[in-house]
Each structure stands twice: as structure tokens, then as C-alpha cells.
Amino acid sequence: MLRPVSATNSSNPVLGRAASDLIEIKDLNFKYFGSTTPVLQNVNLTVKNNEIVLIAGHSGSGKSTLLRAINGLIPHQHSGDYSGEVLVDGLKVSETSMSVLALKVGYIFQNPENQIFMFSVERDVAFGLENLALPQAEMRERVDWAMELLQIKSLALRAPHELSDGQKQRVAIAGVLAMKPKILILDEPTSLLDPFTAKSLVNLIRDLRSTLGITVLIVEHRLDLVAKICDRMVVVDKGTVVLEGSPREILSKTDVSLFGVTEPTIVKLSKRLSLEGEKLALDAQELTTALKPVA
Ligand SMILES: Nc1ncnc2c1ncn2[C@@H]1O[C@H](COP(=O)(O)OP(=O)(O)OP(=O)(O)O)[C@@H](O)[C@H]1O
Ligand SMILES: [Mg+2]
Incomplete structure (x- = not known):
């Protein structure tokens, strides 16, 4: 079901929160120092x-700001x-140091540079592990593990600046995963990548969730690439969460272009063929399957 924004929390009144809740944001408001308008509202x-x-959501709607409030850059580095x-995992972000939060949340920027x-x-x-004062052997083990996972072991001795954007993005992800965080946050990770490399990064994210049991938050404009792998879609408008539900529910019931989100071509086509609700196709494979009985 599409959930209206206010009905959010699945907290257990006895425990305070459901055991499965990893991130809880409650009535968050934020205004950057020196600005006149709040960026995040309730x-x-x-x-x-x-x-x-x-x-x-639209450019400027507050998506990156919201991510910064989860990894601790807000309020620790951006005042306001x-x-x-x-x-985050039961820790109050405003009272937890960035170094502790870095063990919980890995953050991948748009530009791996x-x-x-x-x-x-x-x-x-x-690089990130060097601040953890781990024994040398464990550090080596984690670096090898992360490079293996991201399939970059053959690049181990190469200079990162000589690599392609897709390879650089994998190096950046390996660096944060070596810290063994519970949460991986990616802010527009495919924006510099060609469609093929972008798709392989999205498939990698899907696989990391399954193999590591990690939780992923991703800001992405290319819904055609990511809608299929996401359990939930959150639409932010003017600093407020305005829609929350599965991508299929949201894309089926709402004209997302109102919120600056481009409707994938397959979704448009699916709607024109009256394949809506549960039947809405999110990728070419689903559309082909849905059309088989017609053909
Ligand atoms: N460090 C900052 N100081 C002051 N204002 C900021 C700062 N960072 C962002 N803003 C403002 O906050 C608003 C939301 O910005 P934010 O980067 O969170 O949006 P966004 O949804 O991620 O946009 P985009 O899709 O373009 O990346 C914008 O008006 C932006 O100008
Ligand atoms: Mg942004």
C-alpha cells in the first residue's frame, strides 16, 4: 500500500523500536547555517x-541533505x-562521533574522485581502515575480501586515477565495504557512467544486499535502472517525504513527473497497455512476460 507520509513508524511501543528498524528518522527539520529556508521539514x-x-525527487528537494543527516555529516560537519x-542502528546520530558512524554507514559520492x-x-x-588500528593481518584480509567482492583484485597495484569511472566507483565501494558497515548509501552513483557500466553497478548493488545482508539507500534519477531492485521508493519534495511505497505501487498510481522523476519508458508503455497495479512492468523482461498471453 502507498503510505501517506505521516503514518511512518513501525516502532514497538515496548522496545521503543522494531528490532528490524535500522534507521529511524523522527520529525527531522534542518536549515543550513546562513540560509533562510529550511531544507528538511518534518x-x-x-x-x-x-x-x-x-x-x-526534484533537484534541490533535499535528497543529499537527507543522506547527510544519516551518515552524520549533518549535524557534525554542516552546522545549522x-x-x-x-x-542509526540504535545510535543517536547527533550524539555519535563521525568515526563511530563510519563503522555503521558507508557513503558513496556521485563522483568517485x-x-x-x-x-x-x-x-x-x-584508506578508511588505517584509522581503525586493526592488526596488519586483519587489514590485509579485509582489503583482499573487499577487492574480491568488487572484482577489482586484478587492479590492486594500478593507480586509481588511471581507471575508468566504473572501476573507480568499484574502488570507492570496496573502500567503504572494507569497514564492514551495516548500511551503504549511494548518492547518484551512476550519473557519470555509461548505461552498460551503470547497469552492472546496479546489479552489483543488488547482489551485495543478498550476499552481505547490507541495507542500501540510493539516490538515483535513472529509475529505469534501479526501480526493479528497490523494495521501497521514497519521494522527497521541498524537504518533505511526500510518497512512500514500492516502486511498482508508486509508479502505477502516481504521475511521478510532478516530483521531477522521469517515468521509465517501459512503465509508460506498460500503462498504455493497461498493465497497471501489480501487473505494471518495470523492465523489458517483465513487459515481455506480461505480453506473452496476448501474443
Ligand atoms: N552546504 C550547504 N549550505 C547551504 N545550502 C545548501 C548546502 N547544501 C545544499 N544546500 C541547499 O539545500 C537544498 C537541497 O539541496 P540538496 O543537495 O540536498 O538537494 P538534492 O535533492 O540532493 O539535489 P540534486 O538532485 O541536485 O542533487 C538546495 O536548495 C541547496 O542549495
Ligand atoms: Mg543531491
Whole structure:
């Protein structure tokens, strides 16, 4: 069911929160220091363990700001007027240091150049771990594990700056996964990638969720690529969550272009063929299957 925004929390009144709730945002408001208008307004959102959640909305609607409120950049590095509460794995973000939060939340920027610092891929993957004072053997093991997982082991000694954008994105993801976070946040990770590389990154994210049991939040404009792998879609407009539901429910019932989201061509075609609700096709394969009885 499409859930209206206010009916958000599945908290257990006895325990305070459901055991499966990994991120809980309650009545969050935020205004950047020096600005006149609030960016986040009364945001309530719960993310369960092992979900993949897509965040979509107009440019400037507050998507990246919302992600920063989860990884702690807000309020720790961006000051401003902050009220409400964000809990990550039970920890209050506003009272937890960035170094502790980095063990819970891995953050991938739009441009991997922003998180590539070292002269070789393996040193780069190890970069975050160096602050954890791990024994050398464990560090080596984690770096090898992450490079294997992201299929970049053959690039271990290469200079990251010589790699393609898709490979750089994999190096950045390996670096955050080596920290073994419970949550992976990706802010427009495919925007610099060609369609083929973007699709393989999206498939990788889908597989990481299954193999690692990780929880994923992804901001992405290319719904045609991600709608199928996401359990839930959250639409943000003017700093408020206005729609929440499965991508199929939202895309079936709502004209998402009103919120700056491009409706995938397959979805448009599916609607014209009156394949709506549960039958709405999110990709070419689903459309082909739905049309088989007609052919
Ligand atoms: N560091 C900052 N200081 C002041 N204002 C900011 C800052 N970062 C973002 N903003 C403002 O907050 C609003 C929301 O920005 P945000 O980057 O969160 O939007 P977005 O939905 O991620 O947009 P886009 O799709 O273009 O990435 C915008 O008006 C933006 O100008
Ligand atoms: Mg953004």
C-alpha cells in the first residue's frame, strides 16, 4: 500500500523500536547555517534491515541533505538549525562521533574522485581502515575480501586515477565495504557512467544486499535502472517525504513527473497497455512476460 507520509513508524511501543528498524528518522527539520529556508521539514522515515530504498525527487528537494543527516555529516560537519532525531542502528546520530558512524554507514559520492586519495587501488581500499588500528593481518584480509567482492583484485597495484569511472566507483565501494558497515548509501552513483557500466553497478548493488545482508539507500534519477531492485521508493519534495511505497505501487498510481522523476519508458508503455497495479512492468523482461498471453 502507498503510505501517506505521516503514518511512518513501525516502532514497538515496548522496545521503543522494531528490532528490524535500522534507521529511524523522527520529525527531522534542518536549515543550513546562513540560509533562510529550511531544507528538511518534518521528515519521518524508517528503514528496515536489509532493505534497498530508493530516494527520488526534484533537484534541490533535499535528497543529499537527507543522506547527510544519516551518515552524520549533518549535524557534525554542516552546522545549522537541527531538530528531531535520527537513529542509526540504535545510535543517536547527533550524539555519535563521525568515526563511530563510519563503522555503521558507508557513503558513496556521485563522483568517485571525491573519495580516491591514494596511489594504488589496494592502498585506497585500505584508506578508511588505517584509522581503525586493526592488526596488519586483519587489514590485509579485509582489503583482499573487499577487492574480491568488487572484482577489482586484478587492479590492486594500478593507480586509481588511471581507471575508468566504473572501476573507480568499484574502488570507492570496496573502500567503504572494507569497514564492514551495516548500511551503504549511494548518492547518484551512476550519473557519470555509461548505461552498460551503470547497469552492472546496479546489479552489483543488488547482489551485495543478498550476499552481505547490507541495507542500501540510493539516490538515483535513472529509475529505469534501479526501480526493479528497490523494495521501497521514497519521494522527497521541498524537504518533505511526500510518497512512500514500492516502486511498482508508486509508479502505477502516481504521475511521478510532478516530483521531477522521469517515468521509465517501459512503465509508460506498460500503462498504455493497461498493465497497471501489480501487473505494471518495470523492465523489458517483465513487459515481455506480461505480453506473452496476448501474443
Ligand atoms: N552546504 C550547504 N549550505 C547551504 N545550502 C545548501 C548546502 N547544501 C545544499 N544546500 C541547499 O539545500 C537544498 C537541497 O539541496 P540538496 O543537495 O540536498 O538537494 P538534492 O535533492 O540532493 O539535489 P540534486 O538532485 O541536485 O542533487 C538546495 O536548495 C541547496 O542549495
Ligand atoms: Mg543531491
